[in-house]
Amino acid sequence: MNGGCSSRARGRMGLQVRRGGGLAIWVALWGAVTSAGTVFAEALLLRGAVVHTVTGPTLAPGDVLVREGRVAAVGQGLEAPDARVVDLRGLHLYPALIALNTGLGLKEIDAVRPTLDQVEVGVFTPEVGSWVAVNPDSELLPVARANGIGFFEPVPMGGVVAGRSGLLRLAGWTVREMTVRAPLAMHVFWPSMELDTRSRNEVPDPEKWKSPEGQARERASRLRALEDFFRQADAYARAQDPDRPPRVGAPGAQPIWEAMLPFVRGERPIVVHADDVRQIRGVLKWAETNRWRVMLAGGRDARREADGLARLGIPVVYEHVFTRPVRDTDSYDVHFRAPAVLHKAGVTVLFSTGVEDASLVKNLPYHAAQAVAHGFPAEAAVRALTVEAARWCGLGEQLGSIEPGREATLFAATGDVLDIRTQVVRMWVEGREVGLENRHTRLYEKYRQRPGPRR
Structure with missing residues (x-):
């Protein structure tokens, strides 16, 4: 995205804005021709x-x-x-297995900058579509497919509201041919709740040092900005006729707010990425006061708020099965057992290898297997990798069984x-x-x- 998705995603959006109805007619004609000749x-x-x-x-x-x-x-x-x-x-x-919350197709070699296309510039970029930046020739796609993964969700990163993801097949010549559903979800990265308590003399760059009070004010400002952004998006959605939303490119249509419409209307899920228990508590409060479909991704400390997640019906895409414990009071198997704790509380648990290392998506079934070895039901694990993931995508009647x-x-x-x-x-x-x-x-x-x- 940073360069790649930024230019491609916004470039395509600009094409729609400039050509409006002409592009729609071309797409309709192309669909008619290709469907008529489908073999x-x-x-x-x-x-x-x-x-x-x-x-x-x-x-x-x-x-x-x-x-x-x-x-x-x-x-x-x-x-x-x-x-x-x-x-x-x-x-x-x-x-086929469904890999949610991945960097697959957007990241190739960490040490080679031109192969990294996952991070967008900006704090609020909901109009970005990660699927258009996927590289169909990535060497990592056939590696994941060789271990039974048939579908994947590439996730945008960067700011607080990083953009929209889609669901793609692991087969096809072009992104258009691979795409199953887009947009699929909006991705929000909850502001960090951690405070750096080191003194000015202890940090590497004293010029960038901030007091704990200053950090707390900055964190509160970021949370207010997130809340204000969604309030504006909600106000824009309320001002539209839900039966006849303005066409992209029509007078009055604003691409940023148009991108938010299906999510603030509750038609598509908002995936909130949060790990720390304080972040998760903030997400729970935010979800409880809004009508949006919220889903938690990451979820390192989700086990500590399992009852709240179950009460609000918030599914968890858990990506920390093999993460080392972060507290010296945690047992060595705390993250092995977390999916079982969530499941027992009534939370829908899905699995992910995380958005950072696209090369490890092939190991998705082993994340579920490790959870099974520590109390998670084997049947539920297979369902989490298939039909439950499909249902979360809104495709339970098409995929996963x-x-x-x-x-x-x-x-x-x-x-x-x-x-x-x-x-x-x-x-x-x-x-x-x-x-x-x-x-x-x-x-x-x-x-x-x-x-x-x-x-």
Whole structure:
């Protein structure tokens, strides 16, 4: 974004503003042409696998019939003379996993600045759309796909209101082809509640030193600015006719406030990133006094406010399973057990590897597995990686389970998805099989064939 998303996201928005209805007509014509020429994947009968439907019983063995990119039937002993039979005996069939709250597609190599496109300039930039900055040729996409991840949410960062995210498939030539839903959520990074109590002589740069009182005033100012921003967005939304909102580019339309409309109206979720217990308490108070759909991401100390989160129905995208304890009074497994504590209190728990390290998105199932080893139910863990994540995205009727009518984005593996020894061996996206080759497999083959020492 800083340079990349900034130019691309706003550039595209500017295109809509300048061309208005003309662009809308072009998009409609393009959709009509492409839909008329769509060629669906061949009919497939996936036979003999252990079918983990997620929302229903596990069939061992079971069959799945796929037509036109969707699941047509699930059962045992299915017959379809026109379908190509794929023998999956001895394998486990799952719906593709959904990776929420990631930097995937926006970050590549931390030490190479041109490959970093996640941070936007500015404090309040709700008009930014992270999905338009995704690099479809990122080497990290096929790495994540090779471990069963079929969908991902790239998250914008930078200011307090950092922008909107979308949900994308891990297959496709272009961002447009990959996009499943956009915008998906608005991302708010709650101001830090920590105070630096060091004296002026103890800090590296004495010129930037601030007293604890000054830091507290600055923090209060940031919180007031956040509250004022949402009040203005709410006032703008109330001034509009919800049945006929102004078209982008029409007189009176303001891109910043237009971007906020579905979120302040409660139509799409607002994801608040907060870790410290004081931040989370502030988020709870903020959520309780507003009608918006709020979701907590990060959630390092969420276990300490589990009852409040459950009472308000706020889901948690937990990303700290493998974070070291930050207090010397915490046990070594405090973050291993946190998802179980939240689940027991009635909080919907989802999992994330975090927005900072895109290369580790492939490890998503192992975050859930570690929580399972410390009390989180295994069934709930699989649901958190699939159907519960899909429901949070507003796509529970399309993704996340193996049922008739759902998208046939599936993978076959050698065992339980939560077992680190399991290998994903085949994958289908919308009924089309995709390769699992990636940088890791290429390097493995390269060095496996390395000549031995000369004698």
